[in-house]
Structure formats: C-alpha cells, structure tokens
Amino acid sequence: MTVTNAESAAELSAPAAAEDPLVGIARQLLIEVGEDPNREGLRDTPARFARWWREFINYEPGSMGTLFESIGTSQLVVVSDIQVWSLCEHHLLPFNCSVTIAYRPTGQLLGLSKFARVAHYYAHRLQVQERLVDQIAAEISNLCGAPDVAVIAKGEHLCMSMRGIKAAAQMTSTALRGEFSTSPALRSELFDLLRT
Numbered sequence: 001m002t003v004t005n006a007e008s009a010a011e012l013s014a015p016a017a018a019e020d021p022l023v024g025i026a027r028q029l030l031i032e033v034g035e036d037p038n039r040e041g042l043r044d045t046p047a048r049f050a051r052w053w054r055e056f057i058n059y060e061p062g063s064m065g066t067l068f069e070s071i072g073t074s075q076l077v078v079v080s081d082i083q084v085w086s087l088c089e090h091h092l093l094p095f096n097c098s099v100t101i102a103y104r105p106t107g108q109l110l111g112l113s114k115f116a117r118v119a120h121y122y123a124h125r126l127q128v129q130e131r132l133v134d135q136i137a138a139e140i141s142n143l144c145g146a147p148d149v150a151v152i153a154k155g156e157h158l159c160m161s162m163r164g165i166k167a168a169a170q171m172t173s174t175a176l177r178g179e180f181s182t183s184p185a186l187r188s189e190l191f192d193l194l195r196t
C-alpha cells in the first residue's frame with residue numbers, strides 16, 4: 001500500500017471506529033430474507049437500520065417536570081390526541097397511538113409540553129399498549145403529585161394490520177388511577193368531555 005500524503009497517513013493510523021453490532025445484524029437479516037446486502041439499493045441499509053434503532057431507543061425527552069402553581073383545585077385538565085409511535089414487543093412492528101391524558105391537579109400543574117414528552121418517552125421502547133398507558137399515568141401522577149390520573153390510548157398496530165388477520169383495527173386501552181377508578185361520576189365527566 002502506498003501512502004501518498006500526510007492526511008491519508010493519519011487516516012490509516014487512526015483506529016477505525018468500532019462498527020455498531022446492529023449493522024452486522026441488519027446485514028445478516030438481509031441475507032436471511034434472500035437479499036444481497038451488497039446490491040446498490042441495500043448498501044447503506046444496515047447502517048441506516050442501526051442509526052434508526054439507536055435513535056429510537058436512546059430518545060431524549062428533555063425536561064419532563066416543569067411545575068406551575070395551580071389556581072383552583074378539582075378542575076379537570078385534559079390534554080388530548082398526543083400522537084406517538086412505539087414498537088410492539090411481540091413482533092417488533094410499529095404501532096401508533098393517539099394518547100389522551102387527564103388529571104385533577106392538587107396544587108401543582110404540569111407544563112403543557114410535558115405531557116407529550118412523557119408520552120413519547122414511554123413510547124420509545126419495546127412496548128405493549130396496556131403497559132404504555134400505565135407507565136404514562138404513573139409518571140404523570142409522580143411528576144405533579146396528583147393521584148387522580150386517567151390515560152386513554154387508541155392505537156393501530158401494524159402487527160394486526162399487516163400480518164395475521166390483516167385488518168386495520170383500533171385498540172383502546174385505559175389506565176385509571178385514584179378517583180378515576182373509583183368514581184363513576186368523574187369517569188362520566190371525563191368521557192362526556194372527550195365526546196364533545
């Protein structure tokens with residue numbers, strides 16, 4: 001090998017950055033499904049696959065806990081239609097969810113953007129929809145100290161739409177904490193509000 005200038009000499013002596021093991025896994029996956037990972041359209045696919053997985057798993061939600069003093073109590077606060085993408089842990093296929101979060105502040109109000117951050121944070125991992133709503137509800141309660149929290153998610157799962165019965169369907173999951181689980185009146189108030 002002939003080294004022609006100082007720059008390439010430095011390049012050659014620098015240790016190569018270790019390849020993300022996910023690149024090798026993607027290359028192997030392509031081979032297993034009968035593809036040639038070296039053909040033009042696929043050459044960069046393993047690296048893209050690895051980058052996407054790292055981005056998804058290492059999601060940084062930013063600060064989740066900005067609090068404001070509440071002016072009134074027992075008011076119902078509802079943040080609806082937060083759109084998140086997650087990955088079904090049974091099939092490693094995406095599902096998207098429209099998440100609605102309701103709570104009754106007990107002296108502390110959570111900043112509006114935090115609801116979306118919390119929802120995205122728990123969506124960016126291998127999930128099932130039931131656990132997703134539970135984790136969001138627990139985190140909201142934990143952040144603002146309110147025991148009465150309800151989380152409702154409507155999801156469409158590619159593992160249903162694309163495989164198996166191949167029918168697009170929406171699945172609804174709810175997590176009800178505090179009085180949302182014990183008071184039919186509070187639940188009706190919430191569901192009436194969501195219908196309008």
Ligand SMILES: [Zn+2]
Binds near residue numbers: 088090092093157160
């Ligand atoms: Zn699935």
